[in-house]
Amino acid sequence: MSGKYEKYRKNMFLALKTAYMYRENFLISVVMRFIVVLLTLYLWKAVYAGRDALGDYSFLEMILYLFLANFIYGLGNFDGFSYELVDSILQGKLNSALLRPVSYSRMAFFECVGQKLVYAPIDFLAYVIPLGAAAVYGGWRLRMGPAAWCMLLLTSAGGVLTGFLISFLMGMIAFYVENPRVLIFIKGELFALLSGSLIPLDLFPQGVRAFIEMLPVKYIGYYQSSILLGHVRWEECVYDLALLAGWILLLTLLVRRLWRLALTKYIANGG
């Protein structure tokens, strides 16, 4: 990585290092991830009791869908960062970051990516093992060509960036509102639903689904699972990528513009 990005890379690795400082936290988080996988399996097994399919999804497809959607949602969910930004603004902890000759949003993004890197491999394992089991015992075969892999990677990266930018904007509400934590909580619940990580968006009523499909949140879970299951119509890929790029551009501009404005409201509490 060139000198210009050296600081971001360092910040990312410091975030990784910080997470590994707390061994117990790390181990408990790892165990919890596998428990969540098991719970998901049993929950949906109960839902599918006595039926072959839900919408267009067989039990196996539903499990595959949910695991990938949850994996991507885990990568693109930055609610923790929103809360951290709120605390930094309200308690004046932003001071030291603002005094450095470096972009705060970029440093924060790379720090978040560093935190994600701690658990992403564990999540990947937790979800890939059932996927492998499905392939071996359920007769499911992965049918993804190079184009599909590219789309999966591109939209995943875009989805993660989108999730970060939205969380950044949510955190910035603290410049204007005394305690925006409840808003961040509501946003988190809403996004879990709208990203399709709880149930596939295909199961929503047509009108609602058409609306959600215009939002960037579909790129944080639903879209990647749809690629995996071969539900994406390739003739719409260009449109989907353009929509994602448009959202990233809009959110980036919003973050930049509002950050400058919001800093005039910052009162840098404390000594």
Place this chain on the structure above:
Amino acid sequence: MDIDVREITKIYRVFDKKEGLRASALSLFHREMREIPALRGISFHIDGGEIVGFVGKNGSGKTTTMKILAGLLSPTAGSVRIDGWTPFDKDYEFLKRLGFITGQKGQLRPDLPAADSFDLLISIYELDRTEAEKRIGDLAGELTVEHVLSQPVRLLSLGQRMKCELIASLLHGPSLLLLDEPTLGLDFASAESIRRIIYKEAKEKGTTVILSSHILDDIQEICGRMILIDAGRVKFDGSLDACFRAYAKHKILTVRTKKDQMELAKRIAPDAVCGVENNTVSWEIPREEMPRMVERIMRQIGVEDITVKEPSLGKVIERIAAGGNREAEK
């Protein structure tokens, strides 16, 4: 760095919270905002390389002024220019020349060793790694914290943490160093070593230093100039000597004598006696009368020890803040 501050004001708008559940419920629909003027037209000029002390009571506006100088806050009115930069613009070239330490909030990551934070700062400020590491070693040696650089910061003592914070702030060789209560809560030895390093840096590198502190030793030991801020206004701006000359008409004369001569000593200028303890008597004597008073005492009693001191800076500051006139001009 030259600092030019002209007529800055800062007004905070705060929500007036009234007592009681009813008032809390009503505040959901209607809130009364109150304006708190933190600064009421502050002006001063600081030349590059000066070491200036900001003094004043809690809530007088010192920290707000420091934050405006650092670009953390924008003034409600007035202008601040530092070597041509407006701090609030947060120009990277300006920030590269700035160091800011606060006693309460640090820039080191609490969960990691200080060495990791230094490593990140080397990349952020794009410093030459070899030179920067040598500088860290030198500063850590002088501050006697070499042995703690690999321990998580949250496990360090307050003194060790502040010394590491100082290293982090000096690492990039700032031209302007803002220090807000850097020795707050530190023992004498730690405070002394921090003062020594700050003074050395300023003298060797021509760094402009602004030090805000309630610990007047900090101000007296290293600052050539003092700006007293009270209720958001500059009440005094000048050298410490000028401050004492203007506001402290009296000096304190203390004499130790033999026990049997104590009564005689107390009868010399009895109205001016300001302290009696064991075998010592202290008088508050007008500056111009001091030589005659010393001569009189030496002649009338047997003196074992004699000292002449300025009154404490704290007392002088209290007097200025209370609206005291310049005693010398009375």
